[in-house]
Amino acid sequence: TVCTNVRVSLPAVCFVWQIAMIVLFGVFIRYNEEADTHWQEFRRENNISSDIENDFYFRYPSFQDVHVMIFVGFGFLMTFLKRYSFGAVGFNFLVAAFGIQWALLMQGWFHTLDPATGKILIGVENLINADFCVAGCLIAYGALLGKVSPVQLLVLTLFGVTLFAVEEYIILDLLHARDAGGSMVIHAFGGYYGLAISWVLYRPNLNLSKRLNGSVYHSDVFAMIGTLFLWMFWPSFNSAITDHGDGQHRAAINTYLALASSVLTAVGISSVTQKKGKLDMVHIQNATLAGGVAMGTAAEFMITPYGSLIVGFCCGMISTFGYVFVTPLLEKYLKLQDTCGVHNLHAVPGMLGGFIGAIVAASATEEVYSREGLINTFDFEGDFADRTVGTQGGFQAAACCVAIAFGIVGGGCVGLVLKIPIWGDPADDNCYDDEAYWEVRECFLNSPPVGAVAL
Amino acid sequence: TVCTNVRVSLPAVCFVWQIAMIVLFGVFIRYNEEADTHWQEFRRENNISSDIENDFYFRYPSFQDVHVMIFVGFGFLMTFLKRYSFGAVGFNFLVAAFGIQWALLMQGWFHTLDPATGKILIGVENLINADFCVAGCLIAYGALLGKVSPVQLLVLTLFGVTLFAVEEYIILDLLHARDAGGSMVIHAFGGYYGLAISWVLYRPNLNLSKRLNGSVYHSDVFAMIGTLFLWMFWPSFNSAITDHGDGQHRAAINTYLALASSVLTAVGISSVTQKKGKLDMVHIQNATLAGGVAMGTAAEFMITPYGSLIVGFCCGMISTFGYVFVTPLLEKYLKLQDTCGVHNLHAVPGMLGGFIGAIVAASATEEVYSREGLINTFDFEGDFADRTVGTQGGFQAAACCVAIAFGIVGGGCVGLVLKIPIWGDPADDNCYDDEAYWEVRECFLNSPPVGAVAL
Amino acid sequence: TVCTNVRVSLPAVCFVWQIAMIVLFGVFIRYNEEADTHWQEFRRENNISSDIENDFYFRYPSFQDVHVMIFVGFGFLMTFLKRYSFGAVGFNFLVAAFGIQWALLMQGWFHTLDPATGKILIGVENLINADFCVAGCLIAYGALLGKVSPVQLLVLTLFGVTLFAVEEYIILDLLHARDAGGSMVIHAFGGYYGLAISWVLYRPNLNLSKRLNGSVYHSDVFAMIGTLFLWMFWPSFNSAITDHGDGQHRAAINTYLALASSVLTAVGISSVTQKKGKLDMVHIQNATLAGGVAMGTAAEFMITPYGSLIVGFCCGMISTFGYVFVTPLLEKYLKLQDTCGVHNLHAVPGMLGGFIGAIVAASATEEVYSREGLINTFDFEGDFADRTVGTQGGFQAAACCVAIAFGIVGGGCVGLVLKIPIWGDPADDNCYDDEAYWEVRECFLNSPPVGAVAL
Secondary structure (H helix, E strand, O other): OHHHHHHHHHHHHHHHHHHHHHHHHHHHEEEOOOOOOOHHHHHHHOOOOOHHHOHHHHHHHHHHHHHHHHHHHHHHHHHHOOOOHHHHHHHHHHHHHHHHHHHHHHHHHHHHEEOOOOEEEEOHHHHHHHHHHHHHHHHHHHHHOOOOOHHHHHHHHHHHHHHHHHHHHHHHHHOOOOOOOOHHHHHHHHHHHHHHHHHHOOOOOHHHHHHHOOOOHHHHHHHHHHHHHHHHHHHHHHHOOOOOOHHHHHHHHHHHHHHHHHHHHHHHHHHHHOHHHOEOHHHHHHHHHHHHHHOOOHHHOOOOHHHHHHHHHHHHHHHHHHHHHHHHHHHHHHOOOOOOOHHHHHHHHHHHHHHHHHHHHHOOOHHHHOHHHHHHHHOOOHHHOOOOHHHHHHHHHHHHHHHHHHHHHHHHHHHHHHHOOOOOOOOHHHOOOHHHOEOOOOOOOOOOOHHHHHO | OHHHHHHHHHHHHHHHHHHHHHHHHHHHEEEOOOOOOOHHHHHHHOOOOOHHHOHHHHHHHHHHHHHHHHHHHHHHHHHHOOOOHHHHHHHHHHHHHHHHHHHHHHHHHHHHEEOOOOEEEEOHHHHHHHHHHHHHHHHHHHHHOOOOOHHHHHHHHHHHHHHHHHHHHHHHHHOOOOOOOOHHHHHHHHHHHHHHHHHHOOOOOHHHHHHHOOOOHHHHHHHHHHHHHHHHHHHHHHHOOOOOOHHHHHHHHHHHHHHHHHHHHHHHHHHHHOHHHOEOHHHHHHHHHHHHHHOOOHHHOOOOHHHHHHHHHHHHHHHHHHHHHHHHHHHHHHOOOOOOOHHHHHHHHHHHHHHHHHHHHHOOOHHHHOHHHHHHHHOOOHHHOOOOHHHHHHHHHHHHHHHHHHHHHHHHHHHHHHHOOOOOOOOHHHOOOHHHOEOOOOOOOOOOOHHHHHO | OHHHHHHHHHHHHHHHHHHHHHHHHHHHEEEOOOOOOOHHHHHHHOOOOOHHHOHHHHHHHHHHHHHHHHHHHHHHHHHHOOOOHHHHHHHHHHHHHHHHHHHHHHHHHHHHEEOOOOEEEEOHHHHHHHHHHHHHHHHHHHHHOOOOOHHHHHHHHHHHHHHHHHHHHHHHHHOOOOOOOOHHHHHHHHHHHHHHHHHHOOOOOHHHHHHHOOOOHHHHHHHHHHHHHHHHHHHHHHHOOOOOOHHHHHHHHHHHHHHHHHHHHHHHHHHHHOHHHOEOHHHHHHHHHHHHHHOOOHHHOOOOHHHHHHHHHHHHHHHHHHHHHHHHHHHHHHOOOOOOOHHHHHHHHHHHHHHHHHHHHHOOOHHHHOHHHHHHHHOOOHHHOOOOHHHHHHHHHHHHHHHHHHHHHHHHHHHHHHHOOOOOOOOHHHOOOHHHOEOOOOOOOOOOOHHHHHO
């Protein structure tokens, strides 16, 4: 019954939404002046001396790195389950491809709508922001991996992108907080959004699928592809939309250092908490990334290289402890089933990253930043010209609370929508199994061989 | 007998051809002024204010993305067969490494031969073009996967690159058509070239290898690595050699959107055409890319963002339908065995992309492009200064026919050459099997376990 | 006993060293002027017209490519063993994450310590150099793969990075040799360093683990991910820190060509030396890269395109011959166990690359380079303004000997340290086995199925 349903609802949703996207793009979306054939005139009018100063050349390499993180990084990170690799990488692909379109519209309406013409003008920075926006939904997918249908994921994405655009508008525009790599806007929001949905969709009989909730040898190697592309390109993620010049340069350095530090503490805690000191691939695949998550806000600030190392040090530890101790407790006492442990990799490090950003902002000084540097880094211009770093720190902390609140409340509501039994979700004994939604041509490699059964 | 033959012919071909490349490079190929130590003088003479305006910085990031598509993208996309992953990724590697050298020479003779010195001057743009040229041959390999020997592939590449350079010269220089991402020049040509060869090499008894013509679970996951790197970097492919500034920027945006749209319609059609609505990995691996193929010509034009979505929408659908309905018919009625379905992913979307380009070119207006934009976009300069957009559209359509004709006729002739029984191709019951050309150290994982056989 | 030991020593080393890094970074490391908020002032003072001239935009795309080579390239190249993929990719990750931090300090003290303030100022070029430095240690890991504990690897890295920084200082600063892609500094040093350690740690009873010293089908495919990312991004590796403009451009072209040429000769020799002409994945995975190693020194010189092809031609051949003939002899007669064959891929091609660089430097002429080009390419400035190309060639050759000597002598000493029985290395019958250091959740796929055993 599940599948017959999906055969109607999945194509219906795909086609209706894609047609809606075409109509809305037709009404609203145009190229910005750097992607339009009028660029040469624009250059002359603005005294831009060379084509190389087109924003494309500042941001396109970072965009491609972010793009790899979204599609290969998140997709392959979730392939670790022995029998859900198609769903991991395939539904991640579907969700992201839909989400980026809806994100271009939602973020456009809030941020770049030209009031004169009513058009949203897009360029490479908008593509990056759309990828960022989708990341929030993919994080939420991590909490739900193996337990939801593709239609549920598309609904989750529609609402998730919408909520994202609103919280982002509140945080970046109204509160005027800085969050270039999205510790708050992406990770804290996405993590709590997924956890809240998972809490609402709690399955008391999920242990019927317990046999499939684990990895095999090669699925763990596939997951390392995801881990490594996320880890390597995280400096690009956190620097992709920071200020040209020193902003991008500094954000990349800080993230590089925090990530390196996370690896050592994740390995250390993984070894010390396992019997016999053996390392657990779950920790290596996930907690090594916590430094990148936690630097999402502060990476563009003058946090100093050793400050970055400290952030990575603490978050690598906290995240690994989360996998070892907190996830089992959350399931036992809070009825929270979190397949990929997004609580430990995104929710908590994202929240910490938000507060670290607040502290670093509040302790900024003119000696360290220079007057001009302070204005550039925190955008103390226009309505915000008189804001002090202390006030900025306060708004940063408030912003973090907004992100968490949006995640929890929004996730709760969306969870209720997803609980309506019309979305073709898998039965309790059919979770974590690609057979539910994919043509799988062979019998399961790890099932007992024929000879063994016969004996 | 096959293998003894290959032991002589494969090394012979590799060494003879590599030595020929060295001699021809010695005679013809030199660095261009941007890669030569005279660059500083060149800068001063041409009033170039900074090293950053060296073409390297405009194009190298895109080049590397294209390079990944050629070697990892095409290579891993073809690893889906249960027992031909070595051949997929290994022969792809061999073909591409040889082809880029021959392409630098062939394209150089036609496009960048300096008449004064008789030298071909190369820089980063030539490396991109060489990668593009090789893509045509790798597409053709897709139709032949598992059915040909490495020596046949090298012969296919020698002729394929030669044909490519000629059709490219006719299309880009004589007809003055635009085809930056190669819908016509690369995909339509390469697709029909491979199909024509496959048709000539028809094997009536191929069902003797039927047991190997399919995937296993993990080989499908490997193939997704190829799919995703192709999908993610396709915006770089279509923008790699477009005009500096807005040209590259716009081509990337258009391709990004078309690809996103393809994913949704490929998923929708895949689900609706399968019993029980289950998705088929073949469609997800391939048809999601159709939008990128179809935008190869029009990506640099002002096709508008919603226009790009429509292209992706239609081609994702058409391509998936092709996999479901057309490929079986082609095999049954046309005797056309197309292992990877290049008909559906390259030949048809490439052809459509060519005609879409013609239509978009013919409907260009000065209001939309500006006078200067029109000249820049379509290169209405020199001999072509008086060409109208309508004429341009006609030439674009003619160019598409040239590409298809070269593919079919060239492929037919090369197929006849490859039919000569001296190239060590595998026997009918030995196709799709790495054992034919590779040392494989273990017995087949999926063969029945010993116990089962004994019972 | 091994594992209890590791449970104490591995976390202890990780935490002690990471805390030491934080303290040392706190004392020594700051952002350079291009990554600091004072950049806008720096720009004005130095008349830099645009943010795009920040070194970040010259080098960041290359940095990311190098980063992928270090973490995915080296990591996955070593996953070929049937049961050591976790160790390959996981310990590679650990070693690199620790090494880059220590490298920033060591290289900073030798190269970029500001004498006025006592601070090391870092930017994107330092990140690249740190990645380079770590590459030497990862190469050494290749010789030891499967035979050492993670604690031994961290010790190897601590000493390896230290030795690297010293030899690099001698080679680049004192001898004023050029070695942008590190044929000598990275590959010859790293290769001989690993071989010397492996020689000291010789295990006479290693054949007790013989059953695990080989690949399975899918582990060979995983290794190709490593091979291809190394191969594709090697042009970025060799051009990452060369001069802006023509230097980076030329180095990328030369490396691209040498690599292409290597593939053909590696395939040719692989086929001709195997019975029945079948290709061996070990050769395709490794010897195809020899051209990149051998171009590490000469890539930035005017070696000419055909010169690059010749280098790749020879080194692809030599490297494959090494795998076929030399590695077995080294083990038999020299008691040298070299798991990945780093002798054939790094030590010998690196050494050859050093001498090729010397020859190309010695034969440089003002006609070919122009006076200015000669000065720029070889940095004939300051104390070295009067050096002739002949002298430069001599110093280049001397530099190569220095690198090898550092590798052999340093490796011998570090080997003795690693021989102390306190580091928790695996027993002779437990080598090449992830079970020693990792939680592995399933029984071995390739073990005989239950049914077979029962019969």
